[in-house]
Amino acid sequence: MDFDFSPIVDNWGFLAQGLLITIELSVATIVAATLVGIALGLGRVYGPGWLRVPLTFYVDSMRAIPVLVVLVWTFFAFPLVTGITLPPFWAALAALTLHISAFVSEILRAGLNSIRPGQVRAARALGMSGAQIVRKILFPQAVVRMLPAYGSLLSVTIKDTAIASVIAVPDLMRQSETIAAQNYAPIEVFTTAMLAYFLILFPVTRAVEAFYRRVAHLGRS
């Protein structure tokens, strides 16, 4: 077996562009999905009954459908229904946000529900309103408690951006495929890409874990 890593050296700029897209798509998805997910989660836990039913249905549906299917549908089928064609990056951002936000809302819901009732009782005894209790007492503790699961979700999100290569988003995955095919060096290129993903993901998950260990006591009532 002879390995030839020269295609990677020769095309490092092309691959680095892909890496940049991967990072951009990851960050944009995380920000958007977190905001949407918080709204979904709060709506599910504290919203009126007529809102909870469709939100629960939406969240459970997203838990049931593969992200690949959401991506492909958003990119190929959505324009046929609406006449609006999204460029690959924006279609990927929309699809990933639709999908990941459902999981953010689940994590937030679990975090909120895990806080023991005595905390609400204490806040009520002080005379706080429902909105004040959520904002000042429950939400901050839930955020701390959801960190481990949120860290896993960050990792899942970054990995899921690689699936956007299927709709031709020029991310690290897609650029690697191109270089691998052009130079017929799939093993070298894909191995390098795997290492690159690992080097992004491993520190991210470790950093979240370390941060959680430092702040865990703030969520322990």
Add this chain to the structure above:
Amino acid sequence: MTLDWNVVWQYRGDLAQGVLLTIALTVATMAIAVPGGIAVMLMRQSHVRAVSFAGTVFVEFFRNVPLILLVYWAFYVLPILTDIQFSAFATGLVAMCLNVSAYNAETFRAGVNSIRKGQLEAAMAMGMSRSQAMRKVVLPQAVRRILPVLASTWVSLFKDTSLVSVIAVGELAHTALQIRSQTFRVLEMLTAMAAIYWLLGYPQAKIVDWIHRKYGVTE
């Protein structure tokens, strides 16, 4: 735009076959990845440093690379590494097993570690041997913690099987995407694909919730 939903019915045989392959891949992966995960967990607990390090590398590496990339990688690397021509299904199965075994190993480790040491000590203080204490006291409690996580992994795995479509394993996603390109019934086929996944996945998600409620430990 005229829609022709008839195409879905017309290709029902192919779609049904895709569904069967999706289910087969899910079941086969879990069937291998449970013992696989236990093996990797035991590796990590080995007193031989090289073995426990290898176990840790396995878990950290395969949890921290995208599955779709792993599928491509397996597709090109397996034949060269082993000199065997793998079928697409077998290649997909290997990639899935590497990924899910790594997750399961971590699930098992966390499950066993979550049982307080006092439980083992209390059992041994009653006169049980270490292995009796593990079997009778620690493992039954650990199972209650492991089962809900395993159920969640199952649903993720079921959805992730769609990724092996990129190496032309004829499961549901690949089948539906193929029919789409043959018939140009894009909206119909993509919607049907989503609907079939939903029909299969929604009850699974609900069962997972039920398992979490039944076995979930709230502390």
Add this chain to the structure above:
Amino acid sequence: MESTAAGLRKNGDQPPVVQYDGVVKRFGSLTVLNGVSARVNKGEVVCLIGPSGSGKSTLLRCTNALEIADGGRVVFEGQPLPKTEGELRHVRQRMGMVFQNFELFPHMTALENVAVGPITILGANPAEARAKAQMLLEKVGLGAKGGNHPSALSGGQQQRVAIARALAMDPDVMLFDEPTSALDPETIGEVLNVMKRLAEEGMTMVVVTHEMSFARRVANWILVFDEGRVIEEGPPAQIFDAPTHARTQSFLSHLGWNG
């Protein structure tokens, strides 16, 4: 009994701060309070004693409407408790409550825990509220602990912060729900001392407790609960030295109380 007792009681000639008229509370088919009538006068320390599950804590929670009574009524400063959550909030702001499990807010420092009520609920000036919180922490002997999160405090310290948190709202009455039951024996004394000082300053207090020596020394009035009723009430000397009800005698002797 009420008319004869009133004359004996501290500030018995003034309108009561809290009055319970035949309060009934049920949880499903279980009747936890079966018609409790009692009064708490200004500046009094009223201790609620009795076996577990006899309804003491439930009555306390009905006082600030954390539980809503199913029958009878609770009157606070001459007004029956209002029905709407918005109005109830205003009533709760005038009653401080201390819980068995402290229920400090873990994401806030001790000082923030004490200042959060005045700032978020009363809209107090944050700087002034924090200065007052510092003063209250000093009052409970924790002036140096303001920057600590609850996780860095002992149980007794946490409970003292919880008392300061309740006091920060300038309540007219303090409700204590078994405040020392979750504490290590060596820290119980520091909490009881703070409560005793509060009593000496004239704070009106309703205390659910199993600390009989505290009740004996500090309370002005004792209510003995059994199976959802007040079976006996009176000044501590009478309850502890000459209980008239057989159930009171057996309850006290179970606790090893012998005068």
